[in-house]
Amino acid sequence: MLDIFNNNAxxxxxxxxxxxxxxxxxxxxxxxxxxxxxxxxxxxxVLEQKAGNLILLAPTPRGGPGVxxxxxxxxxxxxxxxxxEINDAIQADEVQGVRQWGTENQLATVMGMVADRIGIxxxxxxxTLEYQRMGAVKGVITYADGSVTDLFQLxxxxxxxxxxxxxxxxxxxxxxxxxxxxIRKMAxxxxxxxxxxxxxxxGDNFFDDILSNPEYRATYLxxxxxxxxxxxxxxxxxxxxxxxxxxxIVFENYRGYVGATSFIDTDRCHLYPxxxxxLFRTYFAPADYIETVNTVGKKLYLKxxxxxxxxxxxxDSQMNALSLCTRPKALLKGRRTA
Numbered sequence: 001m002l003d004i005f006n007n008n009a010x011x012x013x014x015x016x017x018x019x020x021x022x023x024x025x026x027x028x029x030x031x032x033x034x035x036x037x038x039x040x041x042x043x044x045x046v047l048e049q050k051a052g053n054l055i056l057l058a059p060t061p062r063g064g065p066g067v068x069x070x071x072x073x074x075x076x077x078x079x080x081x082x083x084x085e086i087n088d089a090i091q092a093d094e095v096q097g098v099r100q101w102g103t104e105n106q107l108a109t110v111m112g113m114v115a116d117r118i119g120i121x122x123x124x125x126x127x128t129l130e131y132q133r134m135g136a137v138k139g140v141i142t143y144a145d146g147s148v149t150d151l152f153q154l155x156x157x158x159x160x161x162x163x164x165x166x167x168x169x170x171x172x173x174x175x176x177x178x179x180x181x182x183i184r185k186m187a188x189x190x191x192x193x194x195x196x197x198x199x200x201x202x203g204d205n206f207f208d209d210i211l212s213n214p215e216y217r218a219t220y221l222x223x224x225x226x227x228x229x230x231x232x233x234x235x236x237x238x239x240x241x242x243x244x245x246x247x248x249i250v251f252e253n254y255r256g257y258v259g260a261t262s263f264i265d266t267d268r269c270h271l272y273p274x275x276x277x278x279l280f281r282t283y284f285a286p287a288d289y290i291e292t293v294n295t296v297g298k299k300l301y302l303k304x305x306x307x308x309x310x311x312x313x314x315x316d317s318q319m320n321a322l323s324l325c326t327r328p329k330a331l332l333k334g335r336r337t338a
Contacts (some may be wrong), residue, residue, distance in 0.1 A: 002192075027130030027253060028240050035133055035280040035323060039297040040285035043285045044080045045322065064190065068204075079154070081285035081297075082143065082320040084128055086121050090114070091312040118302065121317040122269070125300055129282070129321055134256060134263045136280060136323040137201060138270050139331045151328040160189070163334035167209035175215040179247025182332065187271055188331045193221055196275030199250045205264035206336045207241070216246055271332040272325075279327060285320035 025219070092111055128144075135141030139159060141149040141227065152159045163182060170178060176271065183198055210216055239255035249271070256263035264270065284297035292301065297320060304313045325331060 002223065027126055027133070028252075028256065029130055029133040029137070030279070035136075035282045036278055037282045037284065037299070039286075040081075040283045041286060041294050041296050044078050045283050046078050047324075067316055072096050077247075079322060079324075081283060081320050083288070083318065083320050085316060085318040086124060088117050088121070088317070089307065089312055089313040090117070090315060092310065094312070117315055118317070121302075122300070125317065125319045129323070130256060131298075132321065133280070133323045134201075134254075135333065137272055138314070138333065139328045141323070149324075151325055155328055156228060157329050159328075160185070160332055162268075163271075163332060164337045165206070165209075165334050166337045167206075168338070171214040171218075173215065175198075175213055176247040179249050182271065182334075183248050186271065186330055186332060189332075190273060190276065190327065193276060193327075195273035197250065197273070198248060198251065198254065198271055199274055200269040200271045200334070201254040201264060202251050202269040203262075203264045204241070204253065205266045206269050206334075207251060209336050210244060210246070210251055216244070219246070222317065256312075265335075267336050269334045272333065273330050276327065276330070279330070280323070282321060282323045282327055285319055285322070287320065304329045314322075 094113060132141055132143075135149070136151070139151045140149070141150075165178070167175070186198060187195070241252055241255050245251070251269065254264050274327040284299050286292040286295050286297045287301040287303070288304060289301070299318050299321070300317060302315070302317045304315045306313055
């Protein structure tokens with residue numbers, strides 16, 4: 001009966017194409033297009049870091065020797081691309097009632113079973129990728145098993161101290177001045193690399209304190225755009241609770257959680273520059289199948305293979321993804337203070 005699964009429609013290529021079709025993406029970072037994506041043909045990537053050579057010059061005698069600049073070698077490090085896999089199955093009894101013996105005319109119905117399974121797998125992979133990307137925005141990626149990839153440690157740099165936003169008392173220009181100091185600090189950490197703006201992903205309590213900040217309210221009170229005080233919540237397909245702009249920074253109330261696991265602390269925000277090419281990257285490595293060896297990686301893979309004694313077919317989906325920030329020094333974090 002299970003000869004139906006020998007049809008080309010159930011091969012690795014066809015199933016992988018099916019699972020990579022657009023499905024609802026439960027992630028704001030994916031929706032924003034913040035991460036540039038690239039498939040690689042290996043299971044690890046090599047990062048190369050070469051520090052710039054910006055120095056202050058001391059005066060030297062005319063006609064004499066000048067100042068020499070050290071030639072710094074590139075610093076390379078390899079990172080394994082994490083592997084995420086879901087194991088599932090379609091039992092023979094599930095197929096029994098949807099097709100007649102020796103016929104192929106119920107192929108679409110059986111494929112519908114596979115599609116149902118894909119509908120279960122894809123959101124889990126998507127939310128796992130979103131969680132990984134949020135970790136890249138923070139600079140510290142934490143996985144469900146408790147393992148951690150610290151980008152600051154990986155690049156050999158120290159993370160800046162947490163910024164204290166006393167939003168209850170910042171008023172009369174102090175809040176705007178504080179925001180400008182944050183922007184200047186970020187510019188300094190980028191070593192002069194141009195950027196077009198700054199965004200902050202905020203927890204619920206942090207964002208609520210911005211809305212009640214006296215300087216923020218005074219800025220829009222009795223102005224044509226005072227509606228921002230009444231309704232800061234904009235619709236991004238349900239992926240965010242709202243956003244406001246103040247002091248050159250766009251503050252967004254990030255929406256992301258799975259069960260009791262929140263992607264962002266309610267009292268904190270995470271700031272990053274926008275307009276920096278390739279600041280955030282996601283690499284997709286190939287699956288661990290014979291068919292995919294040395295091929296360019298895709299976001300998701302789906303494969304089926306027979307169970308012992310033809311009791312059914314196993315259905316496996318997998319994602320091999322690595323997300324990171326190429327300049328973690330530019331990442332800042334803040335917290336609300338009483």
